[in-house]
Amino acid sequence: MTEAELNARHAEKMKKVQAARARMMAGKTVERGLIIVHTGTGKGKSTAALGMVCRMIGHGMKTSIIQFIKGAMETGEQNLFDAFPDLVEMRPMGEGFTWDTQDRAADIANVRRAWDAAKARIMDPEWKMVVCDELNIALRYDYLPVEEVLTVLAARPADTHVVITGRNAPPELIEAADLVTDMQMVKHPFRSGVKAQAGVEF
């Protein structure tokens, strides 16, 4: 096949792809708040939530980030958020990983406190996105009943997005969610002795 024939065939094929996509997109007309879940063992769960927060800031919409369990989001993003105090808050409510506290009763109390804070933001229509960072870990350890979370999500204002991150998202939450991504680890630099680095991990 000559280059010209290759190009002509490409144009023909892409015309069909374009038409198929146009048909698909024409059916997408609904706008509403989404329940978004980032789960899996790979990197990128909190990082992709951070990316959405940045888009919200760019659109002038208020976002609250409630950190369950530990400070997965840290210095880099806090410095950035400091430039937009009216649009974003980051509230670290946990006290480190559960293997650092080694205190189950304290962990449960912290999760309860964090969930109360998250609930208040979710139900307040002024906040358009609430990120419950590492909530899945608290659900996984049964520090909070998933039914309680689902009840609040179902009762939230119609245009509020809620983003929930962490490994091992419970099946009931995945069932209730609109957008679920499973971040799978293919390769991790820790394996070759590389430590967590500014800009990438924090």
Add this chain to the structure above:
Amino acid sequence: MTEAELNARHAEKMKKVQAARARMMAGKTVERGLIIVHTGTGKGKSTAALGMVCRMIGHGMKTSIIQFIKGAMETGEQNLFDAFPDLVEMRPMGEGFTWDTQDRAADIANVRRAWDAAKARIMDPEWKMVVCDELNIALRYDYLPVEEVLTVLAARPADTHVVITGRNAPPELIEAADLVTDMQMVKHPFRSGVKAQAGVEF
């Protein structure tokens, strides 16, 4: 088991987890620029790259975003970046999806132009992170030889991070990368007629 016994057993178990983690982390001492790949069919590839860009901004380190193929990153992030003109640039070099242009020769020329721009930023030590957004799609269509990309990555300054996004990352790139996450779609709101929304998708 009583609540007190449960708590005591938890503390014992977490002490062991903590010790194992401390041993693991003690071996992580290397700091260097990483090759990071976000691939897979799910959401979050460009969004997680955006999250890393925000961390870089927070640390005062310069990032260049080169958009291959199409404007996957748009209004929300551009508005945010406008607040940090000295730290971040976003350069849309593509002209829409290949099914929109329907012009293979023009697509190849655009990819070449975008790659030249990316290469210049990657080799310039002033830029500490370069995001090649949707480069994988260009590689997938053979618009650019993967060997050419690998040669530049291998020759880059030691502390420069390069983030490459897009479906179907070629095996040679995954082999060369330090950190690879496969974002898998579990659920997508398009399926229930929901359209792309501010803050989430753009």
